[in-house]
Amino acid sequence: GENVEQHPSTLSVQEGDSAVIKCTYSDSASNYFPWYKQELGKRPQLIIDIRSNVGEKKDQRIAVTLNKTAKHFSLHITETQPEDSAVYFCAARPSGGSYIPTFGRGTSLIVHP
Amino acid sequence: NAGVTQTPKFQVLKTGQSMTLQCAQDMNHNSMYWYRQDPGMGLRLIYYSASEGTTDKGEVPNGYNVSRLNKREFSLRLESAAPSQTSVYFCASIPQGFYNEQFFGPGTRLTVL
Numbered sequence: 001g002e003n004v005e006q007h008p009s010t011l012s013v014q015e016g017d018s019a020v021i022k023c024t025y026s027d028s029a030s031n032y033f034p035w036y037k038q039e040l041g042k043r044p045q046l047i048i049d050i051r052s053n054v055g056e057k058k059d060q061r062i063a064v065t066l067n068k069t070a071k072h073f074s075l076h077i078t079e080t081q082p083e084d085s086a087v088y089f090c091a092a093r094p095s096g097g098s099y100i101p102t103f104g105r106g107t108s109l110i111v112h113p
Numbered sequence: 114n115a116g117v118t119q120t121p122k123f124q125v126l127k128t129g130q131s132m133t134l135q136c137a138q139d140m141n142h143n144s145m146y147w148y149r150q151d152p153g154m155g156l157r158l159i160y161y162s163a164s165e166g167t168t169d170k171g172e173v174p175n176g177y178n179v180s181r182l183n184k185r186e187f188s189l190r191l192e193s194a195a196p197s198q199t200s201v202y203f204c205a206s207i208p209q210g211f212y213n214e215q216f217f218g219p220g221t222r223l224t225v226l
Contacts, residue, residue, distance in 0.1 A: 006155075009153065032212050034214065034215070042219075043203065043217040043218060043219050043220055044156070044203070044217050045217070046214045046215070049212070049214070051212055089155060089156065099144050099163075099207050099213075100146075100158065100161060100171075101215060103155045103156040103157075104155055105153060105154060105155040106153075106155050
């Protein structure tokens with residue numbers, strides 16, 4: 001089955017700095033890579049996703065890059081703000097099966113004012 | 114639309130007690146999922162249902178049973194609760210179609226004493 005590794009587990013930055021979270025996956029059949037943000041005590045919510053036929057996608061201050069050859073993808077947050085503080089999860093979903101995504105273990109991002 | 118709803122929000126059980134966690138979605142989604150979330154472990158799949166009438170085991174099914182009552186409802190049952198089942202449980206659903214967002218319920222925080 002799919003295995004998703006996520007690093008770092010904790011990331012602490014100053015407000016205004018950039019933050020990068022990296023994930024690797026093992027199943028070359030994975031074609032869809034969503035990122036979720038989970039605030040304390042809340043449910044995970046999708047913030048951005050990327051499909052396998054795209055190398056990069058951007059939405060305001062967040063961007064995701066994908067390298068299918070190396071089987072890794074990354075989340076980039078620029079100009080971080082205190083409200084970006086949360087746990088971020090990456091996931092990979094293979095094109096076959098029952099739409100089952102495999103999640104990374106999460107990165108706790110702390111943005112210091 | 115209410116989206117994905119879960120009941121209860123909080124529950125405390127004694128070892129050996131049983132209970133059922135309820136989940137419902139009003140978005141006409143085919144696939145539904147139950148996850149548990151433990152600190153540092155990400156989201157681990159317990160069971161899923163690709164469509165009404167079908168259920169399959171995920172990564173950590175031991176100690177749990179599920180029922181896909183109809184297209185809207187997917188319940189998770191703990192027959193004899195153990196302290197190792199103390200966790201936050203999330204229900205989720207995905208609409209038909211590969212590149213679709215997974216929607217999560219608000220979660221149930223379960224403590225087994």
